[in-house]
Amino acid sequence: MQGPKYIPPIPMTPIQYFYLFFTTSLLNSIVTQTNNYARTFLQTQKNISPHSQVLKWKDITLTELKGFIACLLNMAIKRQPTISSYWSTSPSQNVPWFRNMFSRDRFQLILKFFHLVDNKNLAGPRQPGYDPCAKFQPLIDQANSLFHYVPHQQLSVDESLVGTTNHTQLMQYLPNKHHHRWGIRLWMLCDSVSKYCVSFFLYIGGAKNGENTSEKGYHIFMDNFFMSIPLAKELYKLQTFITGTIRRNRKWLPAAFGNKFQVGQTQYFCSGPILSVGYHEKNSQRFPVLLLSTHGQATEREYSRVCRGNQKTVKTPQIIQSYNKFMGGIDTSDMMLYSNIDERRTIKYWKKVCFNIFS
Structure with missing residues (x-):
């Protein structure tokens, strides 16, 4: 039977659907890695100013992480030119909800130290075995295991683009994309009837391919x-x-x-x-x-x-x-995504990919 594998019991609420994807194990892992990275940063950085906000860091809690993700998702709905604008008290820009969730400085600290993996286990950009996807690969693996959906027979595979101009070897130029032409390419498999994303992986050239998945009995449309x-x-x-x-x-x-x-x-x-x-x-x-x-x-x-x-x-x-x-499943999926995503620039390209997957 095509459609969702798991439907929360009635009465269904949005937070129940949120927990289908943001599992407790995923959230706890992000809390652990974010706190580890913050402690390592404070211990190893020698030139921190005595007045720096990073010295006010306190370990993030599970509740705070949920609030942080809620802020990211709401920033895509209530768009402002800068992060600080969300904490403005100007009558024309005042959005009390964000101030009730966090102080501006606390939100920016969590954004700065946000991490998914332990950097100690990763090779650097100039070291053998360097993987440009390593910092967000656990999130891709988690998402692909939790789409909870049985697709129709008709599937389509096509490219999507996480728009960014950050310096990374993952950068691709796709002149036919109207929303962005520079960015990080994702290969997506979508249900052609419902336009639901079934799985995806990141394109990094010929050095690495996606998993060899079996789609027996399905009819795949491709360009x-x-x-x-x-x-x-x-x-x-x-x-x-x-x-x-x-x-x-x-x-x-x-x-x-x-x-x-x-x-x-x-x-x-x-x-x-x-x-x-x-x-x-x-x-x-x-x-x-x-x-x-x-x-x-x-x-x-x-x-x-x-x-x-x-x-x-x-x-x-x-x-x-x-x-x-x-064939239009991915284009429709992109259209829905870009209407509900905050495309603010980030210094770290891997965070842009993470927040795109969140959305």
Whole structure:
């Protein structure tokens, strides 16, 4: 049965859903690591000014951590230009809720010392074995184990971007992203029907890949970054279907796909379980769109659209209509995320990733 695996008992409250993801073990771990980092900082830093706020540090409690996360989430809803603005007493900016949760200095201290792992166990940037994901990898692992969801058969995989300009080897440039073009890339797997994120992992280039997960019986939609004929064959052996666009320069495509297509022309080719289609929809397209599918049919469907003020009936391949219907899961997920996330700059790139995952 598709949908949530666990639903809190009636009456359901938002905090019950919060605890499905922010488990006691996760929260206690963050409390421990944050306090450890603060103590280590105070013991090892030699040039702390006698008037520095860090000297007022007191160990964070579990209750305070929950309040800190609540502040982060509410800062995305009630947006202000600076952190200090949330503690302003100006009549036009006054938000008493934040002052009732923390003093400004206490919140900024927790933000400064916030940590997920023990730095003593991590290799430095110039040391062998350095992992740029190490400081937030436990949170990714925790999130992927707690999505509590049985997806529909149709899934989509695509990229998402944690927008940042911080210096890190994880930095990627994605010119097709409208919200951000520079940032840290996540590969996301979403339910194409509900748009719910099922799992994700961080892209760090060819040095490391995501986990090899089995999606037996599912139908995955993907763009031309992933799609290839060997991948389609291999996944079909694992009883996983795929549909997606493919680049014209990929190997083993039908030679006829290199020919010129007339507007409205469709060509199908079948090789074993793989159905390939080329379709030239309109004059503005220089080349036809090419798709592969191991779960498609060489049929066309009619649909109506408005063209220059006139409604016309158009026939397009069933594979393309399925692709357009089920490929947008990640874009919708991003849209919901960016409307509820505080994208304030941070000095530490890994904190930006953490707070993005929180949201």
